[in-house]
């Protein structure tokens with residue numbers, strides 16, 4: 001039996017159950033761990049669910065704290081149902097005197113004034129177990145999904161009303177908690193007003209305060225305000241965004257805008273309050289005021305914005321997992337996605353969902369799963385290259401008759417690099433040659449050990465064609481999702497990722513968005529990097545018009561002013577003005593960055609990047625001609641981890657054979673550089689490397705690789721010479737010429753073949769020989785150079801094994817100017 005089976009039986013979440021078992025001394029690793037018959041027996045004999053649940057309640061210090069009369073006599077119905085003991089562990093009550101600046105930290109706990117016992121100082125706070133607090137209605141943070149039924153929503157006249165959390169009811173049912181002053185009405189109104197804000201802690205029970213106390217309080221308050229102001233006026237450090245406006249800067253400096261304008265004028269810069277200034281100018285102003293300023297990291301700001309959704313754990317609700325299906329070509333990704341669509345029971349539609357957009361949500365056992373319907377790596381790479389981890393779980397499809405293939409390995413590396421759990425779907429088990437065990441065996445080489453072999457990778461045997469094993473796979477997805485504990489905020493303004501976007505002649509910009517947290521409403525102002533717009537229309541995965549979209553939902557929207565990039569994060573702005581401002585600022589920054597772009601990782605510039613703190617990990621992709629070299633190289637490279645520079649060297653992907661487009665894509669996405677050991681990129685890969693500015697370093701001696709990287713880490717690599725490829729030619733025929741040897745009738749595909757350049761012979765992407773050009777002829781005449789598009793005869797010094805289909809690469813060493 002497995003932990004999760006028993007968890008189900010006992011009615012616990014797998015995670016919690018594993019903890020319980022561990023607590024009883026049963027050595028389980030996680031929910032997937034198998035439990036021996038003996039352990040199971042021990043558990044069954046010794047575990048008392050009731051006692052356990054009671055012990056949880058005992059831990060609830062409200063009892064310690066509390067005279068029973070403080071509890072409401074009867075809990076409201078809703079609260080009662082939510083207080084199911086295994087829903088959540090109760091929170092600890094603490095009693096403390098909060099400092100002002102700590103107010104934020106407790107902001108989201110429920111705070112109520114401590115009963116005035118006469119000797120109370122203002123500022124005493126009691127944080128109560130929220131489950132025990134009466135009449136406070138909270139969204140079910142545990143197991144229930146919020147209902148985002150768009151149709152219901154559109155019936156409602158109040159936009160978003162359904163998704164607003166019920167406000168805490170401050171008409172406390174417990175008499176002892178009620179304010180005791182005479183001015184009840186006023187106080188009630190005040191409470192009402194307070195409730196409109198997010199939960200603001202109230203530290204002071206002013207209901208029983210005498211006039212004298214009030215005066216003291218006022219005085220104290222004033223004093224504190226003044227202290228705060230003084231504190232603020234002594235700003236010493238600020239962070240500002242590129243393109244900050246004069247007004248914004250003044251506010252951050254705690255100065256009047258006119259003061260800032262004056263300073264600017266002193267430097268000959270005429271700028272009005274709403275005008276943007278660049279960071280350098282802003283830092284001069286800051287210097288004048290004795291304030292140090294730092295450029296705000298835009299990505300950080302975005303991360304922070306996203307983080308606000310997850311700050312208050314008790315406000316979060318469970319969200320469906322988002323899945324990407326990956327695997328080698330023809331192993332059945334598309335068939336699996338099709339099979340899943342047909343297994344779907346969300347709408348009971350015959351033939352499954354008619355899909356309209358690049359993602360769809362299915363329902364299994366009352367739980368939703370969202371699939372990103374872009375099989376393969378493109379989605380993954382595009383998403384990740386922009387730093388958005390869209391996928392929660394990767395399903396790796398491996399054909400049982402074919403086993404682990406190069407793209408399988410790539411997919412594993414992609415998922416690992418993104419830190420996403422992998423579920424293996426061993427497909428085509430219906431085929432006569434199918435051997436699922438062989439697949440499992442091969443996967444162990446890549447660190448994926450199937451759970452029935454003692455590992456923790458879930459492998460499910462399926463036949464996408466015969467639609468077998470699909471439900472089990474979906475259940476496993478839900479299981480992993482449960483362990484991943486995926487949560488989202490049910491009501492905040494939406495954040496998420498653009499899955500794809502295009503320009504439609506009639507409709508304008510059409511973008512598919514995946515809401516990660518919060519709710520997107522029709523009419524919202526969405527901002528995605530440098531583009532923004534008002535959502536004009538929203539359509540779900542079945543083509544229905546909708547008004548709202550909750551977490552893990554994909555929708556197609558109209559309204560962006562330009563086409564946003566796939567994989568880009570989006571958020572909802574307060575209003576159009578803010579949205580436009582943000583997008584315009586991003587545009588300006590991007591323009592500026594493009595001008596001073598330092599480019600992706602390059603060995604020559606490695607030291608600078610390390611020194612500037614931009615690089616903490618040097619990621620490498622190693623491609624070699626034979627497995628032996630690959631292993632030797634990878635092992636040697638890992639040894640470079642012991643460097644004094646504190647830079648981790650990691651080989652994120654290794655393979656045998658020519659460098660393919662997918663290698664370059666992975667390098668671009670992960671900011672890696674490619675080490676080519678006796679291999680070359682194919683034409684597409686080469687073009688992509690140029691476009692993506694991925695550096696490919698070629699070597700033929702392992703020692704040289706190590707030496708160069710070591711030097712680069714230390715900043716000693718400043719090569720005086722650099723290899724420059726000058727031309728490429730294809731061998732179309734070969735001739736034996738007396739006294740000369742073998743001559744290859746070749747066609748120059750690009751560049752120029754110069755008689756004096758060096759030459760390499762490449763076969764199937766692998767360098768098989770390197771030498772000088774022995775002869776270069778146009779027809780019968782010797783030639784000094786032959787341009788692309790012409791034919792010529794090429795002889796290679798000391799090499800007569802040229803074959804039709806080989807390619808030549810000619811190169812020269814060029815001197816590099818030292819900086």
Ligand SMILES: Nc1nc2c(ncn2[C@@H]2O[C@H](COP(=O)(O)OP(=O)(O)OP(=O)(O)O)[C@@H](O)[C@H]2O)c(=O)[nH]1
Pocket residue numbers: 327328329330331332333334335336375376427428429430431462463464465466
């Ligand atoms: N016998 C059998 N054939 C399958 C199964 N799943 C897929 N196939 C076949 O395998 C071939 C490839 O399937 P696809 O679903 O197109 O594979 P893919 O991985 O999406 O391929 P690409 O999109 O080209 O990367 C098709 O001919 C499918 O009919 C299966 O479970 N059993």
